[in-house]
Amino acid sequence: MLKQTTDRYQDIRDAVRALCAEFPDEYHRKIDEQRAYPEAFVDALTKAGWLAALIPQEYGGSGLGLTEASVIMEEINRSGGNSGACHGQMYNMGTLLRHGSDVQKRKYLPKIASGELRLQSMAVTEPSTGTDTTKIKTTALKRGDRYVINGQKVWISRVQHSDLMILLARTTPLSDVKKKSEGMSIFLVDLHQAIGSGLDVRPIPNMVNHETNELFFENLEIPADNLIGEEGQGFKYILDGLNAERTLIAAECIGDGHWFLDRVSKYVTERVVFGRPIGQNQGVQFPIAESYIEVEAANLMRWKACELFDAHQPCGPQANMAKYLAAKASWEAANACLQFHGGFGFANEYDVERKFRETRLYQVAPISTNLILSYVAEHVLGLPRSF
Numbered sequence: 209m210l211k212q213t214t215d216r217y218q219d220i221r222d223a224v225r226a227l228c229a230e231f232p233d234e235y236h237r238k239i240d241e242q243r244a245y246p247e248a249f250v251d252a253l254t255k256a257g258w259l260a261a262l263i264p265q266e267y268g269g270s271g272l273g274l275t276e277a278s279v280i281m282e283e284i285n286r287s288g289g290n291s292g293a294c295h296g297q298m299y300n301m302g303t304l305l306r307h308g309s310d311v312q313k314r315k316y317l318p319k320i321a322s323g324e325l326r327l328q329s330m331a332v333t334e335p336s337t338g339t340d341t342t343k344i345k346t347t348a349l350k351r352g353d354r355y356v357i358n359g360q361k362v363w364i365s366r367v368q369h370s371d372l373m374i375l376l377a378r379t380t381p382l383s384d385v386k387k388k389s390e391g392m393s394i395f396l397v398d399l400h401q402a403i404g405s406g407l408d409v410r411p412i413p414n415m416v417n418h419e420t421n422e423l424f425f426e427n428l429e430i431p432a433d434n435l436i437g438e439e440g441q442g443f444k445y446i447l448d449g450l451n452a453e454r455t456l457i458a459a460e461c462i463g464d465g466h467w468f469l470d471r472v473s474k475y476v477t478e479r480v481v482f483g484r485p486i487g488q489n490q491g492v493q494f495p496i497a498e499s500y501i502e503v504e505a506a507n508l509m510r511w512k513a514c515e516l517f518d519a520h521q522p523c524g525p526q527a528n529m530a531k532y533l534a535a536k537a538s539w540e541a542a543n544a545c546l547q548f549h550g551g552f553g554f555a556n557e558y559d560v561e562r563k564f565r566e567t568r569l570y571q572v573a574p575i576s577t578n579l580i581l582s583y584v585a586e587h588v589l590g591l592p593r594s595f
């Protein structure tokens with residue numbers, strides 16, 4: 209086959225692929241069917257140090273850039289796995305790294321790097337405010353050496369498989385701040401201490417095998433020392449981390465895109481109907497070729513976002529555009545893959561329907577396609593603001 213392989217970072221790819229090969233399709237299929245957590249897979253990735261890629265060496269990580277980290281996530285998805293089970297461990301710690309105190313960093317980062325502690329969760333979304341984050345209603349009120357948390361969150365992922373969670377809450381009422389983005393703060397919540405002592409976690413059964421939950425806070429007390437950075441600046445800190453999150457998820461979508469393209473190319477070459485391989489029909493070839501073009505185009509924007517991020521340059525437009533293009537391209541590839549598997553695409557044993565569900569998520573979360581378009585329209589093109 210003449211398929212061009214311009215894969216960069218082949219050494220990382222080979223090593224991650226070798227690890228992923230120990231967890232074949234059957235493993236991920238069974239975990240999906242049981243709606244279980246891929247504990248053994250996440251443990252293996254942690255032990256091999258892959259999830260600590262972005263943690264600086266002084267804290268026990270490997271101190272790699274976003275570029276290398278994105279290759280790790282891409283390879284997990286490209287191998288048939290789903291980084292959604294563990295990608296939080298890779299980027300949530302960035303908030304602590306950039307804005308935490310020295311004491312917090314020394315206390316938590318080495319343990320996150322070794323896998324002793326999981327910081328897999330970040331609680332931002334609320335049921336009544338959705339994407340309009342500055343309207344969040346969860347409050348954190350200072351009482352002596354503690355903050356008391358009340359409110360509700362929704363769609364908070366991996367809480368049942370994490371030790372720590374970053375929480376965004378209002379510390380000053382919206383009516384008392386000059387800018388709506390002010391007056392929110394972020395906290396590190398010790399989930400083992402919190403659950404059952406003011407935090408109630410209710411799982412949300414959903415379309416993907418993605419462990420995600422509703423959270424109810426009722427007078428949850430957390431030590432004031434768990435505030436990250438300055439009180440009132442939390443929204444800015446959360447935004448700081450989003451470019452990394454979006455770029456990594458773009459890479460995951462590119463991994464998915466290649467997985468779909470590899471599977472469908474093989475299938476249409478082997479499947480004979482009307483006396484010839486179905487892939488000989490241009491009606492079958494063209495959507496597959498088109499998807500390949502789109503995945504590769506998205507990949508260019510992903511490298512651009514990584515390059516700017518690693519050079520500490522502004523990369524908001526590129527990170528958002530990479531996520532937009534990659535999520536769209538992987539979804540098109542998923543559609544082509546399902547379509548040309550015919551009825552077999554719907555059979556669990558082909559894994560297409562599982563990956564199809566998994567990749568669909570990325571047009572809604574962690575940010576919807578419309579909100580990216582709105583960001584580009586207003587912040588890149590300077591069009592009038594709509595909200």
Ligand SMILES: Cc1cc2nc3c(=O)[nH]c(=O)nc-3n(C[C@H](O)[C@H](O)[C@H](O)COP(=O)(O)OP(=O)(O)OC[C@H]3O[C@@H](n4cnc5c(N)ncnc54)[C@H](O)[C@@H]3O)c2cc1C
Pocket residue numbers: 329330331332333337338339340362363364365366414418420569572573574575576577578579582594595
């Ligand atoms: C499986 C899963 C896991 C998640 N994990 C987490 C997590 O770990 N932590 C967390 O904090 N959140 C998480 N989320 C939440 C996710 O980030 C939100 O669902 C997403 O940002 C969309 O917000 P919403 O669901 O409130 O939709 P809404 O804000 O209600 O919007 C619904 C739709 O309306 C459209 N829309 C809304 N406003 C506008 C506008 N102004 N202009 C144009 N279109 C608009 C968009 O298309 C959007 O998709 C998760 C969600 C899912 C489904």
